[in-house]
């Protein structure tokens with residue numbers, strides 16, 4: 329097994345002339361869960377797209393499960409993607425398929441397993457996310473938290489080496505959120521996989537991850553274990569951890585007063 333399941337070595341990427349990631353180096357070992365945090369537009373999703381091979385580095389080297397993703401052709405990328413599991417915030421279930429058929433989908437598409445084995449695997453994956461007796465339900469009959477767990481069962485159907493999560497906690501109530509957090513950790517440990525979580529949810533992610541990278545303007549500006557992050561005096565890190573709106577990370581563009589939105593002159597006292 330490679331010592332790192334995901335390795336960025338001085339990776340840069342640009343959309344046209346516009347640099348989006350500059351000189352990013354990071355490494356994720358088997359068994360590790362890593363969070364990537366940063367403001368809007370800092371390049372977090374671009375990191376996931378690079379790992380998934382949807383885009384390729386313009387400079388530097390990126391390996392996934394020991395293989396150089398930057399130089400792969402379509403056929404090799406297709407093979408490599410079998411080793412990835414993805415759970416995206418808006419990665420909805422197929423609404424016209426039952427829970428069972430949703431989880432069976434990647435197994436039917438990407439393996440040659442007989443239907444009897446697929447049946448057992450689907451029930452095993454649903455069991456792994458704490459769902460039993462729901463396989464005949466349709467997605468419309470599930471709560472938001474249950475739907476996210478079914479999506480998670482579908483994402484782990486092929487026992488991925490690397491799991492990618494884009495905002496997995498968004499839109500969940502606190503109990504479902506904690507459940508998903510624990511599942512991400514436990515499934516990673518059970519699979520011996522590496523997990524990458526792009527998230528704004530500082531508290532939940534610090535309680536489950538091994539390491540955090542902070543991204544600003546496409547560069548890694550700070551990194552550390554949750555313990556290091558909690559006591560960090562780094563201005564970026566402090567701003568994130570304390571949820572401060574004022575600091576080096578611009579959360580909001582300067583806005584005109586509401587009165588001007590309404591076409592009114594600002595009122596003076």
Ligand SMILES: Nc1ncnc2c1ncn2[C@@H]1O[C@H](COP(=O)(O)OP(=O)(O)OP(=O)(O)O)[C@@H](O)[C@H]1O
Nearest residue numbers: 343346348366367368369370371372373374375526
């Ligand atoms: N297909 C594209 N073409 C051109 N520019 C893009 C494209 N996709 C993203 N970008 C730009 O690249 C930068 C990084 O985008 P990315 O989606 O990685 O940010 P992010 O950190 O995930 O942001 P958010 O938290 O808002 O999702 C942004 O400035 C964005 O506008």
